[in-house]
Amino acid sequence: MKALPEIAALDADMRAWRHHLHAHPETAFEEKATSAFVADKLRSFGLEVHTGIAGTGVVGVLRAGTSQDAVGMRADLDALHIHEKSGVAHASQHAGKMHACGHDGHTTMLLGAARAMAQRRNFDGTAYFIFQPAEENEGGGRVMVQEGLFERFPMKAVYGMHNWPELPVGKIALREGPLMGAYDIFEIVATGRGAHAAMPHLGRDPMLFAAHLINALQTIVARNIHPLESGVVSVTQVHGGDTWNVIPQEVVLRGTVRTFEPEIQDLIEQRIGEIVKGLASTFDMAATLRYERRYPATINSPAETRHALAAATALVGAENVDTDPTPSMGSEDFAFMLQAKPGCYIWLGGSRGAGTPNLHNPHYDFNDDALAIGASYWVTLAEAQLPAQAKVRAAA
Ligand SMILES: [Zn+2]
Ligand SMILES: [Zn+2]
Secondary structure, eight states, X not given: OOOOHHHHTTHHHXXXXXXXXXXXXXXXXXXXXXXXHHHHHHHHTTOEEEXXXXXXXXXXXXXXXXXXXXXXXXXXXXXXXXOOOOOOTTOXXXXXXXXXXXXXXXXXXXXHHHHHHHHHOOOSEEEEEEEESOOSSSOHHHHHHHTTHHHHSOOSEEEEEEEEEEEETTOEEOOSEEXXXXXXXXXXXXXXXXXXXXXXXXXXXXXXXHHHHHHHHHHXXXXXXXXXXXXXXXEEEEXXXXXXTEXXXXXXXXXXXXXXXXXXXXXXXXXXXXXXXXXXXXXXXXXXXXXXXXXXXXEEOHHHHHHHHHHHHHHHOGGGEESSOOOBSOOOTHHHHHHHSOEEEEEEEEEOSTTOOOTTOTTOOOOGGGHHHHHXXXXXXXXXXXXXXXXXXXXX
């Protein structure tokens, strides 16, 4: 791997920015200092800067030449509610908050790319540098799209990346189609008739209903989905009862569904509804279901995946690009941007070897050795996707 010279020259600066961001993590929609840090840096590089999109989101605009062609690159700003235990010198100074997903690294790499592209001006058109808030749980990417991101900043495609601690540093993984799963949640409230536990015949037991329901829900993946398709149904919470000798009146179950294909998502949602209704009738319960779709699947479009592959290959060599990684059932709100625009989301290797803490672990710390690779990828990709710079073209 050879980082671009302008990126190699920025490596020490990028490490310092990353450590600053890591030490000062901010969570969903509260990324005020992070957002100001990004906006200041972009202005100092000479970019036009738009702030206040989805609250704390920032878009940097870099124009060169006269072409109307434009591409977007996206990073995320937010940290997690985790108490850091990494022990590194730049560990979180905000108790209970931590950059445990490496968004500090993502932000830094996109800043590095903006700086290098502003210096090189090796393209004709517009590069948009999108810094979104609240990737974790709260859908800041969705809010940016709803607030007109792509109308205000028209672009032909949008690209994303995530550091991947399971993949060695220096490697990149990507694939056409789904790379991350859709994230849905459900809540089932079962209401029976409370009774003395020694006189169950006088009540209607929602606890027994819950036991059968958990089993029955597992039949959806096992018996309704094609064996070669994938889905996950996990009941993750059961709330009911307060003491030994009372059959409770009510039990609440909650859980999550993960899928890649919309048809499978539809099928699982439909089957959960049918099973809840059917079992409630069997057990003479009143049961309600709330099913909510949070994040769609992250689906890479064909042409843009080829562009991303070309940039990755040019940078790290074909032997270091995995073009058929097993997709993750984790989810990503970049998916909302990919629903609105064609694009590609890749995984950037970040492993330090065996035992590297994974994302969302309190011992995790973004691997700084990946910074120059990720930033060089952005520049290589964006320059290849925009027409060549006018003067360069004239000279050729
Ligand atoms: Zn995360
Ligand atoms: Zn993340």
